[in-house]
Amino acid sequence: MKLLEVNDLKTYFKTSKGYVRAVDGVTFSLDHGECLGLVGESGCGKTTTALSITRLLPKGGEVKGGQIFLEGVDYATLTDKEIEDHRWEDVSIIFQGAMNAFNPVKKVGWQIAEACIRHKGMTKDEAWKRAGELFELVGIPAERVTQYPHEFSGGMKQRAMIAMALACDPKLIIGDEPTTALDVMIQAQILELLEDLRKKLNMGMILITHDLSILGETCDKIAVMYAGRIAEMGTVDDIFNHPAHPYTKALLACFPNIYSNERTVPEGIPGIPPDLIDPPEGCRFCPRCKCAFEACSKETPEFKEISEGHFVSCHLMGKEENHG
Ligand SMILES: Nc1ncnc2c1ncn2[C@@H]1O[C@H](COP(=O)(O)OP(=O)(O)OP(=O)(O)O)[C@@H](O)[C@H]1O
Numbered sequence: 001m002k003l004l005e006v007n008d009l010k011t012y013f014k015t016s017k018g019y020v021r022a023v024d025g026v027t028f029s030l031d032h033g034e035c036l037g038l039v040g041e042s043g044c045g046k047t048t049t050a051l052s053i054t055r056l057l058p059k060g061g062e063v064k065g066g067q068i069f070l071e072g073v074d075y076a077t078l079t080d081k082e083i084e085d086h087r088w089e090d091v092s093i094i095f096q097g098a099m100n101a102f103n104p105v106k107k108v109g110w111q112i113a114e115a116c117i118r119h120k121g122m123t124k125d126e127a128w129k130r131a132g133e134l135f136e137l138v139g140i141p142a143e144r145v146t147q148y149p150h151e152f153s154g155g156m157k158q159r160a161m162i163a164m165a166l167a168c169d170p171k172l173i174i175g176d177e178p179t180t181a182l183d184v185m186i187q188a189q190i191l192e193l194l195e196d197l198r199k200k201l202n203m204g205m206i207l208i209t210h211d212l213s214i215l216g217e218t219c220d221k222i223a224v225m226y227a228g229r230i231a232e233m234g235t236v237d238d239i240f241n242h243p244a245h246p247y248t249k250a251l252l253a254c255f256p257n258i259y260s261n262e263r264t265v266p267e268g269i270p271g272i273p274p275d276l277i278d279p280p281e282g283c284r285f286c287p288r289c290k291c292a293f294e295a296c297s298k299e300t301p302e303f304k305e306i307s308e309g310h311f312v313s314c315h316l317m318g319k320e321e322n323h324g
């Protein structure tokens with residue numbers, strides 16, 4: 001059985017102007033121990049996808065359709081009370097700048113121990129011991145469990161946050177821009193730590209970022225989101241070396257190629273993403289797409305598997321086949 005299966009997920013926010021269709025038909029799956037990178041421009045629905053899976057949507061946000069199976073249990077249909085039993089133990093999430101979420105007047109180790117007591121029913125002694133073990137696991141000396149947040153650097157706090165997320169041995173861990181607030185060297189260390197832990201603990205992982213360049217070394221597969229939908233999904237090799245969707249190609253062109261001898265200036269993508277209250281008909285990238293033709297503004301392209309595990313939602317796919 002797959003660890004996670006998300007089928008045609010639709011999550012909307014109710015606002016005074018109408019429904020914001022933040023996630024509008026997203027489908028992907030993840031095996032145990034596998035890492036999926038979720039990438040796309042600001043506002044494309046990455047965080048909303050993560051919050052739908054963990055059922056931590058803010059007020060006004062609601063899963064309107066689809067299924068979210070975590071080891072066969074449909075999270076989309078669990079009650080708020082039922083989800084409490086699964087969060088932390090099956091799935092946990094690390095946010096951008098999460099390190100600032102520690103309570104400044106409580107010892108860091110105690111905040112982790114409390115989670116173990118609450119969710120694992122440990123005694124106080126067991127929970128302190130577990131906090132020390134988790135510290136060691138994320139590369140912090142166990143004796144630092146009695147220190148306060150202000151005694152930790154940003155990178156150390158983020159490590160401690162990861163320790164907290166691991167407290168109940170989740171099967172799936174979601175990192176929503178987990179390194180964005182950190183400097184580049186620390187970023188690399190934290191990503192390496194997550195990668196090590198994932199392999200050691202055989203956890204599934206979803207890594208959310210705007211920065212396509214960090215995904216190559218960390219992920220098995222990548223989903224490129226645009227305006228609430230997945231434009232393209234495939235292995236790292238598919239996405240980096242055989243991108244098929246014009247949006248993926250444009251996104252790749254936004255990053256300088258450090259391995260190339262050619263001195264090319266990265267291009268931006270002209271235009272802005274659509275308003276998700278009233279998105280365009282057909283392909284949502286159509287108004288910005290250099291390759292768009294008639295069908296693109298009329299029909300939603302299907303999410304088509306063009307080679308094993310490589311999915312593309314673009315009318316060009318059928319067209320190229322037909323015209324050679
Ligand atoms: N609480 C909310 N109420 C109304 N609309 C919201 C709310 N939260 C998010 N949205 C809208 O949902 C869409 C998706 O937002 P989301 O935060 O999921 O994007 P994102 O891909 O995580 O962006 P970023 O890269 O900036 O973090 C956006 O159009 C956003 O404005």
Ligand SMILES: [Mg+2]
Pocket residue numbers: 046047048176
């Ligand atoms: Mg986000």
